Amino acid sequence: METILKLDGEGGSLALLGEKNDDDKWTYFIECQESAMPDILDEEDQDLLPLPHKKEIVGTDLRLALEKLGRHWRHLRPIEVHPDFGWSVYKQVLESPPIHLLHWKRVCLGNNPLYRLAEWISLSNFTVVLSGAGMSTESGLPDFRSKDGWWRRLDPHQVSNLDTLEDNYELFRDFYMYRIETVERHAPHLGHRILAKWEKKGRIHGIATQNVDGYHAAAGSEKVAELHGNIRSIRCHRCGRGAAVSDFLSKRNCSACQGRLRPNVVLFGEMLPEKAWNQAMQWFRSAELVIVIGTSLQVAPASQLPQLTSGRTVYMNMEIPDRLYRFDLAIQGKAQNLLAELDEMLESCLL
Numbered sequence: 001m002e003t004i005l006k007l008d009g010e011g012g013s014l015a016l017l018g019e020k021n022d023d024d025k026w027t028y029f030i031e032c033q034e035s036a037m038p039d040i041l042d043e044e045d046q047d048l049l050p051l052p053h054k055k056e057i058v059g060t061d062l063r064l065a066l067e068k069l070g071r072h073w074r075h076l077r078p079i080e081v082h083p084d085f086g087w088s089v090y091k092q093v094l095e096s097p098p099i100h101l102l103h104w105k106r107v108c109l110g111n112n113p114l115y116r117l118a119e120w121i122s123l124s125n126f127t128v129v130l131s132g133a134g135m136s137t138e139s140g141l142p143d144f145r146s147k148d149g150w151w152r153r154l155d156p157h158q159v160s161n162l163d164t165l166e167d168n169y170e171l172f173r174d175f176y177m178y179r180i181e182t183v184e185r186h187a188p189h190l191g192h193r194i195l196a197k198w199e200k201k202g203r204i205h206g207i208a209t210q211n212v213d214g215y216h217a218a219a220g221s222e223k224v225a226e227l228h229g230n231i232r233s234i235r236c237h238r239c240g241r242g243a244a245v246s247d248f249l250s251k252r253n254c255s256a257c258q259g260r261l262r263p264n265v266v267l268f269g270e271m272l273p274e275k276a277w278n279q280a281m282q283w284f285r286s287a288e289l290v291i292v293i294g295t296s297l298q299v300a301p302a303s304q305l306p307q308l309t310s311g312r313t314v315y316m317n318m319e320i321p322d323r324l325y326r327f328d329l330a331i332q333g334k335a336q337n338l339l340a341e342l343d344e345m346l347e348s349c350l351l
């Protein structure tokens with residue numbers, strides 16, 4: 001049982017408690033400490049009672065749970081808010097602002113890293129994003145660098161390299177056909193769309209991505225540097241001539257020279273595309289704020305980009321590495337959840 005919100009008045013205290021099940025779903029309870037609550041309410045409000053004097057279950061909907069507290073909670077002073085609930089609670093408080101609004105804001109958002117980031121985004125004149133596999137896996141794509149994502153139990157290093165392209169083309173082609181079909185079966189998620197919206201609103205100024213799925217552009221982002229290429233862009237490995245993705249999926253060869261077709265992705269042992277890399281370096285050098293989303297920063301040289309900035313740096317990922325240097329802020333969570341909450345904060349005009 002965890003405390004979601006604890007309120008204090010002259011006569012007693014009121015708490016909203018929560019219990020999380022294995023699926024991360026919360027069930028809420030209200031606990032009213034003995035006696036005194038009615039003392040601090042005027043007669044009219046007392047009609048809204050009874051509040052439970054013991055712990056009482058109020059269901060799984062946070063909004064309803066807060067409403068169950070009735071009008072009382074806005075009269076009281078918050079003394080504790082669960083860090084994961086600061087924004088949700090504050091949002092609801094704002095719908096009919098209480099007397100001690102500033103106090104509520106301090107308790108709900110004072111230590112909220114997302115709120116701090118929202119403030120930084122609104123203050124920054126040049127914000128850039130580095131995105132990695134975490135963004136793609138939330139669309140349902142397997143992470144080919146993780147063991148779970150291994151195709152036919154093969155380490156991607158064994159397939160995504162020049163030797164396999166040259167000596168074992170069928171295996172190479174099967175692997176990339178499978179991956180292209182996977183990308184085509186899935187789609188960008190809310191997080192991609194929020195980043196695209198932020199670009200249009202001038203909140204971010206460029207995205208460098210290690211992902212090859214093209215989802216940032218598909219969601220509407222225009223300033224994208226695809227550091228590892230794009231899997232749905234095809235060229236001839238011999239003469240470099242472009243080809244349609246349908247040619248590759250139909251196992252055709254280059255129409256000009258009969259050479260082998262391949263995706264425009266960076267294979268192990270190949271250089272990064274110069275134009276995308278230079279663009280990214282320019283962005284990160286100019287950045288006042290760098291937001292890294294969904295990458296463990298293990299693949300060089302992309303992992304070095306955040307170090308180019310003299311501005312603030314923020315790291316967001318499902319897992320925060322033990323040794324994470326040079327970041328001003330680290331926020332753990334699913335990319336689309338974090339971006340959605342940030343977007344709400346930015347849209348709320350509270351900053």
Ligand SMILES: [Zn+2]
Pocket residue numbers: 236237238239240241254255256257258259
């Ligand atoms: Zn060719």
